[in-house]
Amino acid sequence: MDRNYYIDSLKKSNFKITPQRLTVIDYVRSHSPGHFTAEEIFNSIKSEEPTITLATVYNILKALQSSGTVKTFETSGSTWFETNTDFHGNFVCSNCGKIYDIGIDEEGILSNVEGSGYSVQEANLILKGICKECLLDRD
Amino acid sequence: MDRNYYIDSLKKSNFKITPQRLTVIDYVRSHSPGHFTAEEIFNSIKSEEPTITLATVYNILKALQSSGTVKTFETSGSTWFETNTDFHGNFVCSNCGKIYDIGIDEEGILSNVEGSGYSVQEANLILKGICKECLLDRD
DNA sequence: AATTTGTTTATAGTAACTATAAATTCAAAA
DNA sequence: TTTTGAATTTATAGTTACTATAAACAAATT
Ligand SMILES: [Mn+2]
Ligand SMILES: [Mn+2]
Ligand SMILES: [Zn+2]
Ligand SMILES: [Zn+2]
Numbered sequence: 001m002d003r004n005y006y007i008d009s010l011k012k013s014n015f016k017i018t019p020q021r022l023t024v025i026d027y028v029r030s031h032s033p034g035h036f037t038a039e040e041i042f043n044s045i046k047s048e049e050p051t052i053t054l055a056t057v058y059n060i061l062k063a064l065q066s067s068g069t070v071k072t073f074e075t076s077g078s079t080w081f082e083t084n085t086d087f088h089g090n091f092v093c094s095n096c097g098k099i100y101d102i103g104i105d106e107e108g109i110l111s112n113v114e115g116s117g118y119s120v121q122e123a124n125l126i127l128k129g130i131c132k133e134c135l136l137d138r139d
Numbered sequence: 140m141d142r143n144y145y146i147d148s149l150k151k152s153n154f155k156i157t158p159q160r161l162t163v164i165d166y167v168r169s170h171s172p173g174h175f176t177a178e179e180i181f182n183s184i185k186s187e188e189p190t191i192t193l194a195t196v197y198n199i200l201k202a203l204q205s206s207g208t209v210k211t212f213e214t215s216g217s218t219w220f221e222t223n224t225d226f227h228g229n230f231v232c233s234n235c236g237k238i239y240d241i242g243i244d245e246e247g248i249l250s251n252v253e254g255s256g257y258s259v260q261e262a263n264l265i266l267k268g269i270c271k272e273c274l275l276d277r278d
Numbered sequence: 279a280a281t282t283t284g285t286t287t288a289t290a291g292t293a294a295c296t297a298t299a300a301a302t303t304c305a306a307a308a
Numbered sequence: 309t310t311t312t313g314a315a316t317t318t319a320t321a322g323t324t325a326c327t328a329t330a331a332a333c334a335a336a337t338t
Contacts, residue, residue: 073265074213074214074216075213077213089248089252091252091257091259094260100257102251102252102255102257103251104248104251104252105247105251108244108247109228109243109248109264112241112242112243112244113228113230113241113243113266116241116271117271117274118230118239118241118266118268118269118270118271119268119269119274120230120266120267120268121233121267121268121269122266122267122268123264123265123266123267124263124264124265124266125248125262125263125264125265126212126262126263126264126265127252127257127259127261127262127263128259128260128261128262129257129258129259129260129261130257130258130260131257132255132256132257135256135258
């Protein structure tokens, strides 16, 4: 995604543009699509942004989330952030820890739920198992 | 589910039967189907089991989980335990906090993922939104 | 340039677990 | 039925991931 997409989305939600926010945006953009913890981002950018704190990274991610450019899900005791805002499954490999995006038919799931009278704001499908690569290595 | 189903499942996995484990089993059985945190269970059973600690409740839930009678998922910063081990979605209402079980076609999702070469051990669909009841009250 | 309001920083605090080791108890075997 | 050994519970300390607070600072509107 274009850098301005993140900036404009922040502006549309009345968030200010700060150097710290731009640094986080540049980080997630250059690692996109990917899955990050706040701590991971914090550790990676503190050379470039030496006064930043972990609390600020959490705040920035919350701002990005509320402006719609970042999504989250929880698993293995922590919160993961990602720039892939399309509906998809997140497959966590029990062996190597990598997280993979899996295309899933949104309509099939949501029609089911909304048909039962619920109004869905957010949906997360989290899968655990062994990934392709690890299955091959296991011989 | 029958009380012996939990007991036999523990035995099959070489877990011992203790009064504390039976108390937790009785609790989840009598609130089934439901969604519990470890703390919730701990607070509810400590009148009956006055020396029990929260660590023990966590241990017991881990034993039940590994013997296959209890499943878990994470959302809103904590781990939820449930006795419904069939594949289903968990809908969390943003308004009242209640969690509802939603029937979902497992085959449709898993065929998609396993078709891509992954071996799935576990799948969790977590939905957030406004529940039926809260939608009606909102007028 | 001045003002306002949002943001960052530093730091303290909390919630949800997890680890450790001693005391206890379960259950299989003698 | 007692003994035995491993599993479990308990008490407690520790950790991780996150949240709150308030003062210092900076962005953006005028
Ligand atoms: Mn993803
Ligand atoms: Mn459920
Ligand atoms: Zn793997
Ligand atoms: Zn509700």
